[in-house]
């Protein structure tokens with residue numbers, strides 16, 4: 001917009017505008033009220049006699065110029081909107097008012113109303129929220145600062161949210177992997193989570209409850225002590241810090257508790273800490289937290305709060321797309337690619353079902369191939385299957401407007417193995433012994449046929 005013409009109703013609002021800080025390219029004008037004949041708000045041109053078509057024309061609005069009307073007075077605003085519409089019909093109008101709602105203004109093709117003081121209030125409220133987060137960081141730092149060795153405890157088989165939070169808390173404490181190790185009672189097992197710790201260079205140490213004694217500080221992230229069983233290890237009955245987004249559980253003490261069940265991810269809480277503390281947002285940290293939020297909220301899907309959205313956009317500016325890709329699409333091993341090549345050479349899409357049978361592969365290859373298989377023309381259901389250890393493992397993707405993938409996979413593995421998932425993604429595991437018992441052998445052809453028939457049946461059963 002070329003020029004902003006600001007019209008303030010009275011000296012008080014003109015001065016308020018200046019206190020907020022007038023920008024360049026703003027033409028400042030004000031309309032004196034009856035008792036303000038002697039007022040002279042600095043930098044403002046007085047429109048004596050009010051807003052008339054003649055006065056507006058004198059301001060010489062050019063194509064692209066816009067008006068802002070600042071007033072708490074309905075009649076003033078109604079007159080001003082109508083007059084500008086008449087004198088400069090193509091000029092857009094921004095109305096800033098706390099008391100006069102849009103419904104009280106005359107119709108106009110390009111008008112926007114917003115608050116005046118409330119507009120600034122929102123920022124002040126945000127700043128106090130940042131301050132509350134900063135206070136938490138200061139308190140946690142004061143509590144754990146003097147400790148020799150702080151254990152940052154994650155849930156068993158830690159997920160991306162927990163791992164990212166541990167990493168962020170350590171950075172906030174200004175500690176390293178020996179003075180604040182990430183610890184867990186169960187190792188990281190899922191391929192995508194292993195890809196995350198590898199890509200970010202994070203170490204999660206697996207230990208037994210008795211080894212907790214070596215720490216003189218314990219902080220739990222994305223988990224609370226009751227998760228570790230009916231009677232959690234004694235050392236966990238009273239801990240230093242708990243930061244979590246799961247509903248609060250009774251039965252333990254923590255000197256500092258920050259539990260926010262309305263948040264979609266604990267990574268969002270840690271992101272707010274990082275932001276409030278002004279900690280440098282290094283790409284690894286931003287990428288880890290971003291992935292933590294993304295995976296806990298299923299890419300800002302269900303159970304996402306505006307806090308998660310804000311944190312996500314804050315992190316997005318600082319994350320590394322290359323690093324994120326390495327986590328989400330781990331490098332395919334060459335033999336996995338060759339297996340994919342053989343499977344693709346025989347690819348067919350029958351009744352919207354596209355099955356790629358890979359033979360023996362590394363487990364993390366399978367979901368990536370399923371993602372890819374969904375791109376084949378005419379595909380509604382993509383299934384990638386491979387042999388991992390002594391199991392037949394398959395990943396399923398669908399286009400989203402068909403039956404839920406999790407339900408279909410549960411029907412497919414019924415009586416044979418385990419499976420489940422969500423609306424568009426699912427996974428099934430069938431022990432080869434069980435497969436052979438039903439189908440005779442586990443050749444590629446046999447697996448292909450068996451899965452095809454089972455999926456056709458399961459999809460139809462659901463439709464019936």
Ligand SMILES: [Mn+2]
Pocket residue numbers: 161162222245264265266296
């Ligand atoms: Mn979580």
